[in-house]
Every structure is written in C-alpha cells, then in structure tokens.
Amino acid sequence: MPDSPDAISVDANLFIEVRDRVYRYRVTGAVTSVGSARDNVVRIRDDSVTQHHLLLTWVDGDFFMRRVGDSPARLNGDAVENYSEELRFGDVIGLGDVRIRLLEGGRVADTAVMLLVHPRVEEDVRPWQVFVSRGTGLTFGEAPATLPLGGVGRSTIENLGRGAQYVVPPAKGGDTLQLNGTDVTRRRVLKDGDVLGLPGYILHVRVLRGEVMEEAENLLWPETLRRFSLPEDA
Numbered sequence: 001m002p003d004s005p006d007a008i009s010v011d012a013n014l015f016i017e018v019r020d021r022v023y024r025y026r027v028t029g030a031v032t033s034v035g036s037a038r039d040n041v042v043r044i045r046d047d048s049v050t051q052h053h054l055l056l057t058w059v060d061g062d063f064f065m066r067r068v069g070d071s072p073a074r075l076n077g078d079a080v081e082n083y084s085e086e087l088r089f090g091d092v093i094g095l096g097d098v099r100i101r102l103l104e105g106g107r108v109a110d111t112a113v114m115l116l117v118h119p120r121v122e123e124d125v126r127p128w129q130v131f132v133s134r135g136t137g138l139t140f141g142e143a144p145a146t147l148p149l150g151g152v153g154r155s156t157i158e159n160l161g162r163g164a165q166y167v168v169p170p171a172k173g174g175d176t177l178q179l180n181g182t183d184v185t186r187r188r189v190l191k192d193g194d195v196l197g198l199p200g201y202i203l204h205v206r207v208l209r210g211e212v213m214e215e216a217e218n219l220l221w222p223e224t225l226r227r228f229s230l231p232e233d234a
Contacts, residue, residue, distance in 0.1 A: 011105030048096020063087040114206040165190040
C-alpha cells in the first residue's frame with residue numbers, strides 16, 4: 001500500500017537519454033514535472049526542452065503524460081496531438097533531442113542478456129564461459145557479483161525490457177571498462193552485438209527475448225538464437 005495519497009504503488013523508473021548521457025530517476029510521487037527550469041522534479045538542461053515541458057501523473061493505477069502548453073512531444077515516435085496520453089511501461093517519450101523511457105523495476109525482465117566471456121587471448125579461442133540472465137540488475141566482476149570475474153572491479157548491467165539495457169561503470173577509481181573500444185565513465189546505452197572490454201576479459205553482448213531461456217538448447221546454436229533476436233529499437 002502507498003504511504004500517502006501522493007505516493008505510487010509500483011516500482012517505476014524514468015531513464016532519460018540526453019545525447020550521450022543517460023540518467024535514471026525513480027518515480028515516487030503521483031505528479032512528476034519535467035522541464036528545463038530549476039523548479040521541476042526532473043530537470044533536463046537541454047536547449048530542445050522547454051522550461052515546463054510535461055507532467056507525468058499517476059491516476060487510479062495508470063500513468064499519464066500531459067503536455068504543458070504547446071510544448072511538443074512524441075510518444076513511441078509519433079507526435080502527440082492531445083494534451084494527455086495514457087502511458088504503459090516500455091513507452092518512449094521524445095522531447096526534442098531527449099528520449100525518456102518509462103520502465104518498471106522488479107527482479108525479472110522480459111528480455112534476456114547473454115554474455116560470451118573470452119579471456120584476452122586469440123580471437124578464435126572458444127568462449128570459456130556463457131552467462132545468460134533475465135535479471136533486471138546484473139553485476140560482473142569480483143565476487144559476489146552474479147558473474148564472478150577475478151581481479152575485476154564490479155560493474156552493472158541494467159536490463160529493463162526491450163531497448164532498455166544500460167551499462168554502469170565501476171565505482172570511481174575502479175578498473176577501466178570499455179564499450180566498443182571507448183571508456184565508459186557514466187551510464188551508457190547497451191545494444192545487441194556490443195562488446196565490453198575489461199582488464200583480462202572481453203564480453204560479447206546479445207540481447208534476446210526472454211523465452212530463449214525456457215529450453216537450454218536454444219542457447220546452443222546461432223540459427224536458433226536468431227529466432228529470439230529483438231528488432232532494433234525504433
């Protein structure tokens with residue numbers, strides 16, 4: 001039960017993608033204002049976002065997006081003509097150059113992340129470890145990480161549904177983590193086919209429909225995995 005009339009009863013998050021930066025905000029109140037002005041609950045300092053751009057409201061168990069004035073917005077790529085639209089988890093709101101994903105928390109996602117772990121040896125060496133999980137928070141590095149890798153500081157993959165995979169680097173001062181050859185210094189979008197680099201390890205990333213885990217043999221053959229691939233996010 002919510003603690004007050006202004007609290008919500010679900011684990012909801014906004015992942016805000018501002019150019020090459022990604023921020024996470026956990027929604028706790030029934031009204032969340034979004035805009036570039038300082039007095040918003042979620043402040044987005046970007047020229048394409050108006051001072052008071054939209055309101056995210058929780059009403060009778062559902063989320064709604066309401067534009068403020070004539071502030072333009074898109075919902076899953078389509079222009080929003082009405083001032084208010086009902087939202088579902090997984091929806092993507094576009095504000096100018098900014099994308100905001102409404103995502104549900106919890107422990108299990110409808111997507112599976114598969115990591116093929118290679119030691120840093122010749123490329124034709126067979127992967128020595130395959131790790132697959134539908135968990136919404138996957139950690140890799142020193143134990144007790146869900147994927148223990150000796151001698152590596154702990155990093156996190158957030159897996160919250162289709163098109164919503166993010167990698168979080170180790171704590172400041174930890175090991176260098178690379179995404180496709182570029183150092184990861186803050187949360188970054190993670191896509192199918194990406195490559196993570198760590199001292200001593202290379203991790204090849206696959207993002208698949210969660211049903212792939214229902215039968216273990218689905219993970220054995222490339223042609224089978226292709227059937228469980230997710231289309232690229234719009």
